Amino acid sequence: MKLLLKSALWLLLVPGAAGLFPARLQAQTGQASQTTEKQFLFGGRIEMQLEGGDYEVRPAADNRIRVTLRGNVGNAKVAVNTNGTHADVTIKDTPHNDFHATIEVPATSDLRIRLTGGNLLTGAIKGNKDIESQGGNAEITTGDPKDYARVDASVHVGNLDASPFEQSKGGFFRSFKWSGPGKYTLHASLLAGNLELKR
Secondary structure: OOOHHHHHHHHOOOOOOOOOOOOOOOOOOOOEEEEEEEEEEOEEEEEEEEOOOOEOOOOOOOOOEEEEEEOOOOOOOOEEEEEEEEEEEEEOOOOOOOOEEEEEEOOEEEEEEEEEEEEEOOOOOOEEEEEOOHHHEEEEEEOOOOHHEEEEEEEEEEEEEEHHOEEEEEEEEEEEEEEEOEEHHHHHHHOOOOOOEOO
């Protein structure tokens, strides 16, 4: 009961948290308002700190990190910093509604994403994935399950659908662990909302 109250309070307080539970996520379209980009290595590690909003992370056609903001950009600030095989992407001071960002990364990249709240859609990016969100919806494209050595996913309140790993659960404190023959790891955690792993 305490967790339910905390989750409900979070949805009221976090910017952009209202209305974050559509049946499926849709990639955002529209004229770009602001773009930030930087050259980066194929196969590097990218850490993202993202404040509330709707995000699509997808493979780029080149070896660059490219962040494009759309919709109500407001006073949102974007920083992309690279150092050898490591990169940091930070988006902060996002407005409370209608904020959308597309983040393109090299098609093979290790990703660590921390989202304070909103919707997240990831494309077919090869590599290790470590993704956590406090609330909203997360739809993660995994690719072939055989590419992974270890997978763990959890949702505190909401639905967990991981059809590539033959898992589908709803309710409270849903989680699963999976082992396979591959080399990558996948960790996905959502406090409240819907988490989907898809091929």
